[in-house]
Amino acid sequence: MASKLGLAGGIPERRVRPIWDAIDSRQFKNALKLTTTLLSKHPHSPYALALKALILERMGKPDEALSVCLNAKELLYKNESLLMDDLTLSTLQIVFQRLDHLELATSCYEHACGKFPNNLELMMGLFNCYVREYSFVKQQQTAIKMYKLVGEERFLLWAVCSIQLQIRSNLLMVALAQQSDLVSGLKMLQPFCKEVLCGNGGEKLLLLAEGLLKKHVASHGLHEPEALIVYFSILEQQAKYGDALDILGGKLGSLLMIEVDKLRIQGKLLARAGDYAAAANVYQKILELCGDDWEAFLHYLGCLFEDESSWACETINTPINPPRYVECKLTHLTDEVFDSCMENASAFVQKLQAEASNDSLRNPYLAHLEIERRKCLFRKNNDDNLVEALLQYYSRFGHLACFTSDVEAFLQVLPPEKKMEFLDKLMKNSNSLSVVPTRALGQSITLLKTEELIGNMFNLSVAELEGSAVQMAELYCKNLPLSKDLDPQESMHGEELLSIVCNVLVQAVNCSSFGCGLWFIVTYLVHVLVVHPYFPPKKNLKTIVLAVLLLCLKTDGKRIEETDEPMPMWDLSYGVASFPLACKWFLAFQGCFLVHFQHSCLKLKQSSCSAWKSVNLAKLSFGTSFDSKSLIITGLFWRTRDLGYFIEAIMVLEFGLTIRRYTFQYKILLLHLYSYFGALPLAYERYKSLDVKNILMEAVSHHILPQMLASPLWADLSNLLKDYLKFMDDHFRESADLTFLAYRHRNYSKVIEFVQFKERLQHSNQYLVARVEAPILQLKQGADNIEEEGSILESLKCGADFIELSNEIGSKSLTFNEDFQSRPWWTPTTEKNYLLGPFEGISYCPKENLTKEREENVRGFIERKSLLPRMIYLSIQSASVLYKDNSEINDSLADPKISTELKALLDRYAKMLGFSLNDAIDVVVGVSRGLKPYEVFGSDVIDWLNFAVFFNAWSLNSHDSGQQGGERTPGSWHVVNSLLENYILGKLRAMGPLIQSPQGDLPILVKLVTEPLAWHGLVIQACVRTCLPSGKKKKKSGSTDQSISLLSNAVRDAIQSLCSVLEEVAKWSQDQIKSPEDNKIDLLVSSLKRNGGAGKVFNILETLASSPNETELGDRISQALRSWSPVDVGRKIVTGQCRVLSEFWRICESKIKSLKTLKQQIAQV
C-alpha cells in the first residue's frame, strides 16, 4: 500500500510526521498550522483533510471537524483516481467515532472495499467498523470474504464468533418480543437451551459454523487453543457432545497444553452427554491433580447425583457475589442411590484428605462439610453430624480469617438451636487454644466472628455486649506486639477485631443504659407526639398526657433509674436531637416534664387529625407490644440511640487507622458512620482514600453516592458524578475497540464476553440514576438565575431526552453491579440502613437479596426523576408566556401546547404517586389547608411538593385550573407557599443541633430547599420577568393590567414567604456553625467519659496509647500510638459537620439574595 512506499495517504511521510508529533504532544495549534501548509500543497488530499479534522476535534471544535471530514469523504467518493488507503480511512474513522458518527466511517470503508474488493487491510478496517456498530451479520459476511481471500484460520474464527453473536442477539430479540423481559431473554441465552434455537435460524447458523470449522480442520487443522474452545462451544450449543469428545480425544486435543484444563472440558462434556459415571471419574482426576478446586468438587457431586444444576451459566443479571453454595436437586434420588453416592463421595474425600500434602488445603475438609450438608438437606435428621464436622473444621482451620465465610453456607441449613449448640461447643473449645500466638489469636477472632454470624450478639444484654467489646479491645491490645516487625503495608494480626468492636458498639447503641422496655416506649411515644411536623392541639393534650401516664402505670410503678443530668428548659423547637435526653429527663423528673410539655404544647400549631393519629399510634404500640425485647427488635431498634457508643465506634476505628493507615475495612465502616453523623466531608475523604477508579466506580461508589445526592456538597457530588459518567460513557464508546482487540489477539472466547459485559453495564441501575441525577444537580446549581437555568435546560434539549428515558425505563431490565458485600451489615444496601431504623427482627446479620424490590424502586425513581427537567422547563415557559400578546387571543392564556404537555406530565406524575390528577390536587390543597395531615405524602414528600410547585406553574397558564382551586392564581400560589413554609419550618423546629442528633432530617431539609423550593423560585423568577414592563410591549388592556396586578401580588407574597422560610433555615445553620467548636468537641469526647454507658473500650485504647511499651511494640507502632489524639478526631467531626452546614447556609443565602432582588423588581410593577 501507499504507506509502505514511504507515503502516507499519498503524501510523503516526512511531511506528515511532524504533524503527528505535534498531535501526540498536544500542540494542536502548531499541528493545525502545519496541516494548513500541507493542505496548500495537497488541497485535494483526503488524508490531509482527515488530519485537519482530527486536530479540530481535539481542539474541541466538533462542528468544524465534521464538516472537514465530510469534505474528505466527498473527495474520496468523487475522485476515482485517488488512493484509498487504510491510513486515510482509519484517521477519518477515529474522527467520525469521536463525533458519534460511526455510520459515516462505515460507509467510507464500504465504499473503499467496493472499489478494491481484494484489499485485506481495508476489509479488516470494514470488519472493525461493523464490530463498532455491533452489526453481527455484516461482520460475519466480511470475515467470510477475508477467509475466502486468504484462507487464514483467524478470519474463519472471526466469522464463527460473529455467528455466535448473531444467534445470541436473535434469541434476545425473540425473548424480548415474547416476554418483554430482558432477564428472561438473557436466561434463554444459556447454551443448553436447544429448543429456543429452533425456528429462529439459530440451528442453521450453528450448522454453518460447524461446517466451516469442519472443512477447515480437514484441510488445515487448527492451531490456536482458543479456536478449539470456540469449536467446542459450537458443538455444545447443538448438544453434539459426543463429537466434541471425539475431537478432544483426537489430535486436536493436544492444543490444550494444561492437563486440568482439558479434563475440565472433558468432564463437562461427559456430564452434558449424560455419561455421569465417566464424568465423575474425570472430576476425581481433576481433584487429585488440583486438590483445592472447589468448583470441581461441586461438579463431582453433581455427577454422582446426576444433577445438572452445578453447570448453570452466568447471565448478565447474575449477581456479582453469588451465594457460596449451589442449589442441588436431591428429590429425584431414592434412599439407596443417595446412600451409595454419599458413601462413594465420602470415601473419595477421605482419600483426598489423606493425600493432602500441605496444611492449608481446605477443599477436602470443606468437601466433607458439603457431604454432611447434603445429608441434612436430604434427610433433615442428622444435624449433629454436621455440627461435629463443623467443629472438626474449626480445629483444623479455625485460625484462618476465611473460616466464617467458609462455613456460612453450611450453617444456613442448621436450625437456630443447633447453631447455638455449635457456638456453645466452640466456646468451650476456647480454653484450648493453640500455643502458637498468631494461631491462637486467629482462633479467638473466629469465635467472635462466628458469634456475630450466628446472630448471638443480638441476644446479649447491654452489659454482655459491652463485656464482649471490651474483651475484643483487650485482645487487640494484647496481641499488638505480634505485629511489631511487620511492614506497615502488611495486614496486622488481629486487625479485624476493631471492625467487630465497631459493629458491636453500633449494635449497643440500640440498647439503653436503663435496660428497660419502658424507656423505649416512652421515647417512642414522645417521639411520635412531638417530632411530628404538626404538633398536637391544645384540646388533645389531655389525651396525650393520659396516654403517657397510663404507660407509666402499666409499669406497675417500677422504679426508673435516675440520671444526674440537670433538668433543662426544654423547648420543643430544640427538636428531635434531644429525644433520648428528653426522655431521660422525663423519666427522672416526670412532673416537671409534664409541666414543660404542656407549656410547649400550648405554643403549637393546630392539627387535630395528625395529633389523633399519633395518640392512636402510641396507644397501639403501648397496647399490643409491651414486651421490651420485641420492641427492641422491632420498630424501636435504632430510635433509642446513645450517641456515646457511636463516637466510641468512630474512635476505635480512627485508633486502628492511626496504627495502620491502609486498612480499608476501617475506612468503609468510618465512611458510613461519618455519613450517618452528618460529617459527610469526612465520609467523602475516607471514600477518596480508597482510591476508587475506573470500573471500581461501578462496584464501589454505592458507599458514598446516595448520601452525596442528598447533600449540599455540590462540587464534590458533581465531581463524583462526572468521573463516574465519564468512565461509563467512555467505556460504551470504546468497548467495541476492546472486542476488536480480542478478535485480533485471537482471544475468541473473550469476544462474546466483552459484548455481554457492555450490555451488563448499559443496564446498570446506578448508571441510569447518575444519568438523571447529573442534570438535576446542574439545574439545582443554576436555579437562582433564570437565565443560567435557561441555558442549562437548552443544553439538556429542554428535558426531551429524559422524557424518553422515563418512557423506556419501565421495560428496561436493570443490573446491580454494586459490591454490596463490602457494606457493613447494619447498612446492607443503599435502601436498607439499620442505623436509620426500623430494624426488622431478624435473627442474624442480614445480607438479603433484595434485587427484585430494588429494581422496582429504582425504576420508579428514574421514571419520576427523569420527568423533572422537562417539567421545570415547561413550568418556566408556562410562567413566561403568561399574558404575552394576549390582547390578540382575547384574554385567553397563551400557548396551549405548553399547558397541555405540562398537564399530561402532571397527570403522569400524580399517577406515579398513586393518585389521579384531580385527587392529587385535592391532596395538596387539603394538606396546605390543614384538612389532611402531611402523612398522606408518606415518604414521597419531595415529589408531592414538586407536584404542587408544577401544578401552580401550570395553573398560571391554563383554562381549566380555575376549577381546581377556586380563584385561579392566588389559590395555587397559596397552596405551594403554605406547603413549603409549614413543612420546612416544621422540620426545622423538630431538628436539634447536628452534633447531638446525627443524621436526623438534614438531608430532607437540603432536598426541600434545593428541589421544590428552588423550582418554585424559578417559577417566581419567570413571573417577575414577565410582569416587568419592557418598553417594546404593546400597551396592555385593562383586564391585563388587572391580571398583572393580581399576579404581582401573588408573586410578592410568594417571595415574602420563601424569604422568611430561607432566613429561618439560614439562621438555624448559622447558629450551629457559630456555636463554639470547643464546646462541641467537649460534648463528643465527654460522651465517652460518663459513668455508665459508652467509653469502656475507648478507655482501654487510651490506656495503651498513653504509655506504649516501646520494646514490645517497636518504634513504628509506639510512635503511631503517641500521635493518637481523640480531640483531633472530635475536631475533624465538628469541622466536617460545619462544612456541610456552611455549604447549606451558602445555598440558602444565595437564594435569599436572589429573592430580594426579585422583591425590588416586582415592587416596580
Place this chain on the structure above:
Amino acid sequence: MTTIRRFCCNDLLRFCFRQSRPFNRNLMGKVEGQGESWHGHVIAVTIAPEYRRQQLAKKLMNLLEEISDKIDKAYFVDIFVRASNTPAIKMYEKLGYVIYRRVLRYYSGEEDGLDMRKALSRDVEKKSMIPLKRPIRPDELE
C-alpha cells in the same frame, strides 16, 4: 472456598481491596516482547485479606509461569514492584525471582520500581536473570 480459574469480565466487579486501594483478588498477566525478551508479565497479583497466608499467591504465580512456559513458550516471567514493598519483594524472591534491574521513578514519577525476573525452561542459560549493573530510566524500558 477456592477455585483457580480464568479471569472473566464480571470478576472486575467482585472486589477485594489491596492495601488502601481496591483491587481484585486475582492475578493479571500478559505476554509481550520480541525475540529473547518474549516473556510473561505479571500486571498485578492480589489476595483478599480473608484468604491471605494460605500460599494462594504462590499457586497463582506458579500457574502463570506454567502457562507462560508451556503455552506461550516465553523465555522468562517478570514483575514490577515498588522498591518500598518489602513483603512483596521477599515473597517473589522466595518464589525464585531475582531483582533484574531498578527502574528510576517508575511509579508516578516518584518511587523507583524493581523489575524482578524468573527464567523459564526456554532460557536454558538463565540469561534473563543476570542483573543489570546500573538502574535505568522509564524511557529506556523496551
